Amino acid sequence: MKHFLDIAEISRESLIELLDMTANMAEINRRPVPKVPALRGKVVATVFFEDSTRTRISFDTAAKRLSADVMGFAASASSINKGESIRDTIETLEAIGVDAFVIRHKTGGVPATVTKWSDASIINAGDGANQHPTQALLDSYTIREHFGGQDLTGLRISIVGDVRHSRVARSDIQAFTKLGAAVTIVGPSTLLPSDMTGWPVEVCNEFDSVIGESDVIYMLRLQRERMNSAFVPSLDEYAQRFGLDKSRAKRMRAGSIVMHPGPMNRGVEMCVDPAEIPNSLILRQVTNGVSARMAVLFKLLGAGGIPEDEG
Amino acid sequence: MNVLIKNGRIVTASGERLSDVLISGAIVAEVGTNLAPPDGCQVLDASGCVISPGFVDLHTHMREPGREEAETIETASRAAAKGGYTCVVAMPNTDPAQDTVAVVEFVKLQGERAGLCDVRPSGCITLGRLGETLVPFGALQAAGVHVFTDDGTGVQNHTLMRRAMEYAKDLGIVLAQHCEIASMTEGAVMHEGSCCSHLGLPGWPALAEELMVYRDIELCRITGARVHILHLSTARSVDLVRAAKADGLPITAEATPHHISLTDEQLRGFDPLFKVNPPLRTRDDIEALKRGLKDGTIDAIATDHAPHAPHTKELALDAAPPGMLGLETALGVVLAETDLSLAEVIDRMSVAPARIAGVADQHGCEVAVGSPANITVFDPEITWSVVPEELASKSRNTPYVGRTLKGRVRHTILRGEAVVVDGEAKK
Numbered sequence: 001m002k003h004f005l006d007i008a009e010i011s012r013e014s015l016i017e018l019l020d021m022t023a024n025m026a027e028i029n030r031r032p033v034p035k036v037p038a039l040r041g042k043v044v045a046t047v048f049f050e051d052s053t054r055t056r057i058s059f060d061t062a063a064k065r066l067s068a069d070v071m072g073f074a075a076s077a078s079s080i081n082k083g084e085s086i087r088d089t090i091e092t093l094e095a096i097g098v099d100a101f102v103i104r105h106k107t108g109g110v111p112a113t114v115t116k117w118s119d120a121s122i123i124n125a126g127d128g129a130n131q132h133p134t135q136a137l138l139d140s141y142t143i144r145e146h147f148g149g150q151d152l153t154g155l156r157i158s159i160v161g162d163v164r165h166s167r168v169a170r171s172d173i174q175a176f177t178k179l180g181a182a183v184t185i186v187g188p189s190t191l192l193p194s195d196m197t198g199w200p201v202e203v204c205n206e207f208d209s210v211i212g213e214s215d216v217i218y219m220l221r222l223q224r225e226r227m228n229s230a231f232v233p234s235l236d237e238y239a240q241r242f243g244l245d246k247s248r249a250k251r252m253r254a255g256s257i258v259m260h261p262g263p264m265n266r267g268v269e270m271c272v273d274p275a276e277i278p279n280s281l282i283l284r285q286v287t288n289g290v291s292a293r294m295a296v297l298f299k300l301l302g303a304g305g306i307p308e309d310e311g
Numbered sequence: 312m313n314v315l316i317k318n319g320r321i322v323t324a325s326g327e328r329l330s331d332v333l334i335s336g337a338i339v340a341e342v343g344t345n346l347a348p349p350d351g352c353q354v355l356d357a358s359g360c361v362i363s364p365g366f367v368d369l370h371t372h373m374r375e376p377g378r379e380e381a382e383t384i385e386t387a388s389r390a391a392a393k394g395g396y397t398c399v400v401a402m403p404n405t406d407p408a409q410d411t412v413a414v415v416e417f418v419k420l421q422g423e424r425a426g427l428c429d430v431r432p433s434g435c436i437t438l439g440r441l442g443e444t445l446v447p448f449g450a451l452q453a454a455g456v457h458v459f460t461d462d463g464t465g466v467q468n469h470t471l472m473r474r475a476m477e478y479a480k481d482l483g484i485v486l487a488q489h490c491e492i493a494s495m496t497e498g499a500v501m502h503e504g505s506c507c508s509h510l511g512l513p514g515w516p517a518l519a520e521e522l523m524v525y526r527d528i529e530l531c532r533i534t535g536a537r538v539h540i541l542h543l544s545t546a547r548s549v550d551l552v553r554a555a556k557a558d559g560l561p562i563t564a565e566a567t568p569h570h571i572s573l574t575d576e577q578l579r580g581f582d583p584l585f586k587v588n589p590p591l592r593t594r595d596d597i598e599a600l601k602r603g604l605k606d607g608t609i610d611a612i613a614t615d616h617a618p619h620a621p622h623t624k625e626l627a628l629d630a631a632p633p634g635m636l637g638l639e640t641a642l643g644v645v646l647a648e649t650d651l652s653l654a655e656v657i658d659r660m661s662v663a664p665a666r667i668a669g670v671a672d673q674h675g676c677e678v679a680v681g682s683p684a685n686i687t688v689f690d691p692e693i694t695w696s697v698v699p700e701e702l703a704s705k706s707r708n709t710p711y712v713g714r715t716l717k718g719r720v721r722h723t724i725l726r727g728e729a730v731v732v733d734g735e736a737k738k
Contacts, residue, residue: 085622085625085626086625086626086627087622087625106627106629107627107628107630108511108512108581108628109510109512109580109581109627109628110581110627112580112581113581113627128511128512129510129511129512130510130511130512131511164508164511165511166511167511170509170511193508193509193511194503194504194507194508194514194516195503195504195505195507195508196505196508197505198505198509199509229497
C-alpha cells in the first residue's frame with residue numbers, strides 16, 4: 001500500500017488487516033512508555049491547508065510514537081485563496097525530504113492530485129466532503145472494539161445529520177458496509193446528497209424512527225453556517241428534529257452506543273452532555289484515532305510485520 | 312497570388328464531386344477537374360480530403376486583452392487556423408471587457424495583425440458583464456459587432472434582459488446567452504448528479520441552465536429578438552429549444568465538442584482539466600445533444616475554446632478556473648463522436664455559425680466560382696492523438712490527451728492566402 005486516500009480503494013481484507021494493526025498499536029499505547037522505533041529516520045509532513053487542531057495533533061502524536069520525525073506545515077486559508085500553488089508547496093517540502101505527506105484540504109481531490117507531483121506516500125487527512133479515511137478506520141475500530149468480533153456484521157448503524165457535506169459520512173458508510181454493517185443515514189433531504197444512486201444505505205428523514213433500532217448512533221457535526229444557505233430553517237429547529245437530547249438518549253436501544261467525530265456543536269446536534277450518556281464512545285474515538293493513524297503510517301512506511309521494541 | 316487546390320472533393324447536401332479549386336486573389340476563380348496551375352501558383356494537394364468553406368467558431372475565448380499568459384489573439388488565431396477556422400467570434404470576458412468601441416477596435420486590430428483568422432469581436436450585453444447597465448449596442452454595432460453576450464455569466468435580471476431584447480430587435484443584432492441561474496450554482500465545480508454526490512463536491516444542477524433557457528425563450532416570444540443560446544448541455548434544454556423552434560421563434564443554439572464527448576465521470580480523478588462551465592453532463596445528455604445536432608435543433612458546433620495557463624489548472628477544483636481548449640480538436644471530436652454526414656458537419660461548423668455571426672457574406676459560403684476564398688481542406692478519415700506540446704494555443708488544457716480523434720485539417724485558406732499548409736501554420 002503506497003497511499004491512503006479513499007476507503008473505496010481499500011479491500012475488506014486490507015481494512016481488517018488495518019484494524020488488527022490498530023489493535024497492536026493500541027497495545028503499544030497502553031505501555032508505560034508508548035513509543036517504538038519502527039519509523040526512526042522517516043519524515044512525516046503534516047500539510048494542513050485547512051485548519052484542524054485535533055486531526056493534526058492525532059497524526060503528530062501517532063508519528064512520534066513510531067519515532068518518525070514530523071514536519072508541520074500550516075497554510076492559512078487566506079494564502080490558499082490567493083492562489084498559492086499546492087504543487088509548489090509539496091515540491092518544496094519534498095525537496096527538504098519527506099517520506100509521507102499527511103494532507104488536509106477544504107476541497108475534495110487535493111490529496112489524490114498530489115500523488116501526481118510527489119514520490120512520497122500520501123495520506124488523506126480529510127478532503128472537502130469527499131473522504132476522511134483515517135476517521136473511518138478509527139470509527140470502525142472503535143465499534144469493533146466495543147462489540148467484539150472480526151468485523152461489524154449484524155450491527156445496525158445510523159449516521160445522523162449533514163451527510164451531504166460530510167467526508168466522515170462518505171468514508172464511514174463505505175467502511176461500515178464493507179465490514180458487514182447495515183447503515184441508515186438520517187437527516188432532512190436538504191442535508192442528504194442530491195443523488196444517492198448506488199449508495200449501500202437506507203435513508204430516513206426521521207430521527208425518532210431509528211433511535212430505538214440502532215446499535216450505533218453516529219452523530220455528525222452541523223456547521224452553523226448551513227442555516228445561511230437554507231439547508232435548515234434554524235439551528236433550533238434542527239436540534240429539535242435531529243439533535244440527540246435526553247429524551248432520545250433514553251429511547252436508545254439497550255447496549256447501543258453514541259459516536260461523534262468532533263468537534264461537537266453543543267445545543268445543535270448534541271443537546272445532551274455526552275458524559276451523561278452511559279455509552280458515549282466519543283472520547284474513545286479520539287484515543288483510538290492515534291492508534292489507527294499509527295497503523296496507517298506503519299503500513300505505508302514500516303518494514304512490515306508488527307513493530308518491535310527497541311533492541 | 313494564386314492557390315490551386317488539387318484532387319479534393321466538394322461536399323454539399325446534394326452530393327459530392329471531385330474537384331480542383333483555383334483561387335485568384337481572395338476569390339474562388341475556377342472549380343473543375345484537371346485544372347492546370349498558372350505560373351507561380353501555389354499548389355496544395357487535397358487527395359482524399361474535403362474542400363469545405365472555412366469553419367466559423369461562435370465561441371472563442373482569446374484572452375486578450377487581460378490574460379495574455381493564457382492566450383493571445385495571435386496564438387488563438389493560429390490555433391483557430393490549424394483547426395480549420397477562418398473566422399472566430401471573440402468572447403467579451405476580457406479585461407477590460409468588450410463593452411466599449413475602443414476595446415472592440417483593439418481586438419479587431421490584433422486579429423488583423425495576426426492575419427491568421429478573421430477575428431470578430433462580440434460585445435457584452437451589460438457594462439463590465441455586471442448585469443446592471445446595458446452597453447451602447449448601436450455604437451458597438453457600428454464598430455462591427457453583431458453578437459452580444461455576457462458569456463461566463465447569464466444576465467440574471469429578468470427585466471434587464473427583456474429590455475435588452477426589445478432594444479436589440481430594433482437593431483437586428485443577436486443576443487447570445489450563457490444560461491445559468493447564478494444563485495443555483497454557487498461554488499459549483501461539476502454537474503450535480505450521482506458522481507458529484509459521491510465525491511461530495513458542490514454541483515451545477517441541470518435546472519440552473521434550463522430555467523434560463525426557458526426564460527429567454529419566453530422573452531424571445533414577447534420581444535421577437537434574435538436569441539442565440541450558448542453551449543447547450545442538458546437534454547431538457549434541447550427539448551426546450553426544439554419546442555421554441557417549432558413555434559417559429561427566432562432562436563438558434565450551439566453545442567460544444569466536449570459536451571458531446573465527455574461525461575461528469577471524468578471528474579472522478581478530480582482533475583481541474585475537466586472543470587468547465589456548463590459542466591460535463593451525463594451520457595443521456597450527450598445523446599440528446601447529438602440528436603439535437605442531427606435534427607438541426609442545435610444549429611452550430613461551437614468550441615468554447617477557453618485557454619488557461621497550466622499553473623491555474625493545478626489548483627484545487629474549486630480554485631481552478633473552468634474551461635478547456637477546443638479549436639484544434641473540434642473537427643476531430645465531431646467526426647469521431649457523431650454520426651453527422653460530412654455535409655451536416657460543414658453546415659454545423661461553417662454555414663450555420665457564419666449565418667448566426669452575421670458573416671455569411673464572407674464565410675460559410677459554398678465553394679463555387681466567385682465565392683470568397685475562406686476555405687478549409689480536411690482529411691475526414693485520418694485518426695490521430697493529441698500531443699499537448701504540439702498545440703498552437705499558448706495553453707495546454709486539452710481534455711483529449713490519450714483519446715483517438717478522427718479527421719484533421721490539412722490546409723486553411725484565409726482570403727486567398729494559405730495560412731495553414733499540411734497542418735503547419737505558415738505564420
